Amino acid sequence: MKNLGLILCIVLASLQINAQEKKITGIVTSASDGLPLPGANVHIKGSKQGTTTDFDGKYSITAELGDILVFKYVGFIPEKQTVGDSQIINVALKEDQNSLDEVVIVGYGTTTKRSFAGSVSVVGTPSKAQLRKQEKKRFHNKIAKQLAGKTAGVSVRGTKSVNSTNILYIVDGVPVQKSYNSLIEQIKPVAIDKVNVYKSSEAIDKFGNSAKDGCIVITTKSGNYRIQNDEDYANINENDFERTNLSPLSTFSIDVDKASYSNVRRMINNGQPIPGDAVKIEEMVNYFNYNYPQPTDEHPFSIHTEVVNTPWHNQTQLVRIGLQGKTYENEDLPTSNLTFLIDVSGSMSSQNKLPLLKSAFRLLVNQLRPKDKVSIVVYAGAAGVVLAPTSGDNKEKILAALDNLQSGGSTAGGAGINLAYKLAEKHFKKNGNNRVILATDGDFNVGASSNSDMKSLIEEKRKSGVFLSVLGFGYGNYKDSKLETLADKGNGNHAYIDNMQEAQKVFGKEFGGTLFTIAKDVKIQVEFNPKKVQAYRLIGYENRLLADEDFVDDTKDAGELGSGHTVTALYEIIPTGIDSDYLKTVPELKYTQNQAKANFEDELFTVKFRYKKPDESKSIEMVHIQNTKISDASIDMNFASAVALFGMQLRNSKYYNKTEVSKVIELAENGRGEDKEGYRAEFIRLVKSYDNLK
Known part of the structure; x- marks a missing residue:
């Protein structure tokens, strides 16, 4: 009885504790x-x-x-x-006003202005002529920058740290635009003569209202340092309408990359202009998951098609083609042989690069199983192995190796790739998931570094059977074009990590799709019926177009599909009999007569898919036929249309028909659906933010 009473007391106490939580x-x-x-x-x-x-x-x-x-x-x-x-x-x-006491930072350390009086000159009040010159260049919006213990790569330990959420930078007399702030940290310490930091009241007196939240004046030894945005994007030439009777086939490689959306999100949140070539509409559309059915046959993905009236043009129709990759639970995935290839060069020092990278990789490490192995290769001026293959049940050792990484030096990306693949090949797991995960801003500057060099290098490396995932970090010198090339040619995918929310999406919610390929070299070829379709245009995928003959050529590389991944492609089509301003008159052919066959009256198009199993070299073909039925737009179709239309507006496309941003919001609201993770709600907020910035 005593034991029973004791047990009851423990249970009651436990219930009471839980009730308080x-x-x-x-x-x-x-x-x-x-x-x-x-x-x-x-x-x-x-x-x-x-x-x-x-x-x-x-x-x-x-x-x-x-x-x-x-x-x-x-x-x-x-x-x-x-x-x-x-x-x-x-x-x-509330903001901490006391955290912005004036501090003078020199190339070998820091000191307060009082203790260094007489040996460092403080920037004086500019003349009227200088002020007028500076005003032409000054951007009057707030310059947001977070200083967390470091300024311009110079340690400030041992003195008051400088912290603020709104700072104006002036480098050698030139105010810095908000979107370029990350490049401040790229100034080498040896190039700095002095840095003066002013709290708000003194900053306003010297530099005007733009400095009301404080100002940091950096003077370099050369005196003419210029901050420039050095981001790089591949040129995109928007797809035009193709006449069906002249070119009935449309062929392209799938694209599961989602980097463009998170990168555009970063720019909107920072209030900065969005380069047109940074907007890849297919990557924006494919950032979101859609309610496609899971495959039920022997193929690793299912197919879905839908045709509706185009919401931004009353004379065209919108086609959606969707693929749903088979979803595998994490415990069902094959053994992983992962090699983390991490850029630790000087350009990775800012908070949104290496520190964010470490936190992101922790999410991945925490999901590893005992049978999985991880190696870590780093590169700066040279490449080296910092962690030999280590089992997933020894997470503390893996995390300790990550935590110990420090940035500094130049960027020998090619050497890092060679070493990482060498290590992955040495520990290759047959029938396993062999993958290099590259994390970098893409700013390679030692050895093989151009886009063509990287393309040749990675095409050779993919023959090993090792797949590649590419994760982009940071901004200011972000090399999107290079990272896209690496992922495309390395049988892999490309994501851009702008915050921990995105890291959780890539390494948490989409863990299997990020790491496990279920089909490779996936190609799509659509044949439109000229009796029903006068012309068509593929929305996006400009960098993924293939020649028609490439579709049946198994030596041609194409995109990979991961576990649980969805792929969506949109076409805008002009029905026959419509007089459209989008189409110009074409002379009649003298020697060739294109005439549609009399049958197939009820077919709008036929779509063919080719794919290879991850460890095979011969492709398998699937066929899907779409009838001429025009349906009411589904929830997913409304949302995909909203994202595509917004992408066209950002690119200033000639095909968005001058549709207002309010139409994007309307479509997105109608397509929000259940939205458990809140990604669609976030999109709506971004669109509204962008509309307010215009």
């Missing part, structure tokens, strides 16, 4: 402007339990009644809140 949610914002603070730290005082806010400043944490939650964010005054009856605790943090 509650899930606390809320939003952390800035008190000055009400904007959310992504990445703010929330932890329970006196414990190791904590979390960070997401992209929208939202957090969730399990706490007990009476616990004290501590909210911290760089440049803001920490705040404490006691957990009471409410399950919602919203916090507005």
Whole structure:
């Protein structure tokens, strides 16, 4: 009986403790402007339990009644809140004005202005002529920059750190545009003469209202350093309408890359202009998952088609072709032989590069199984192995190797790729998942580094049977074109990681698709019926077009499909009998007569698919026929249309028919659906933000 009573007491006590625990949610914002603070730290005082806010400043944490939650964010005054009856605790943090005391930073260390008086000159008040010259170049919007213990690559340990969320940079007399701020950290310390930091009141007196939140003046030894945006995107020539009677076949490689969407998202959030070539409409559309059915036959993917009236043009129709890759649970995936290839060069020093990279890779490491093996290769001025193949059940060792990585030096990307593939081939797992995961900003500058060099190198390496995933980080010198080439030619995929939310999507929710290829060299060829379709244009996929004869050529490389991946392609078609301004008159042919066959009256198009199994070299063909039925747009069709239309607006396409942004929002709202993860809601918010910036 005593034992029974003791057990009952323990159970009751446990129930009481559990009853006191509650899930606390809320939003952390800035008190000055009400904007959310992504990445703010929330932890329970006196414990190791904590979390960070997401992209929208939202957090969730399990706490007990009476616990004290501590909210911290760089440049803001920490705040404490006691957990009471409410399950919602919203916090507005105030900026820490004392964190912007003036500090002088020199090439060999730091000191306060008072202790270094007489030996460092402070920038004086510019003359009226200088001010007029600077005003022409100054951007009057806020220049947002987060300083977390480092400025221009110079350590500031041992003195007051400089922290602010809104800083104006002036480098050798020239104000820096917001979108170029990350490049400040690329200035080599040896090139710096001095850096003067001014708190808001003094900054306004010297440099005007643009510096009301503080100003950092950097003077280099040369005196003429210029900050330039050095991002690189492949040129895109938009697909035009093709006349069906002259060119009935449309052939292209699938593209599961999603980097363009997260990169565009980053630019919109930063309030910066979006280069047209950075907008790849197919990658924006394919960022989102759609409700396609799982395959039920021997093929690794299912096929779905839909035809509706085009929402932005009343004389055309919109075709959607969707593929759904078979989804495998993580425990069912084959053994993985993974080689992390990590760029630790000097260009990776900023917070949105190597530090973010480490946090992202932790998500991947935590999902590894005992049978999986991980190696780590790094490269800067040279390449080296920092972790020999290590089992997934020794996560502490893998994570310790990641945590110890430091940035510095030039970027020998080619040497790193060679070493990583050599290691992956040495430990190759037959019937396993052999993959190199490259994480970099793409700024290769030592050895083989051009796009053509990288293309040749990776085409040779893919013969080994090792696949490639490419993860892009950072901005200012982000080389999208190079990373796209590597992923395309390396039988892999390309993602852009702009925050931990995206890292969670790539390594968490889409773990299998990121790492496990279920079909390679997947090609699509659509033949339109000239009796029903006068002309067609493929929306996006400009960099994935293939010659018609490439479709049956098994030596031609094409895209890969991962576990659970969806692929969506959209065509805009002009029905026969429509007089369209998009089509110009074509002279009649003298020697050739194109005449549609009398039958097939009920068919709009036939789509063929070719793919190879991951370890085979001969392709398999699938065929799907679409009838002429025009249906009401499904939820997914509405949303895919919204994303495509927004992409065309961003690119200033000649085919979006001057449709307003409000139409994008309307379509997206109608296509939001269940949206469990909130990605579609985020898209709507981005569109509205972009509309307000115009």
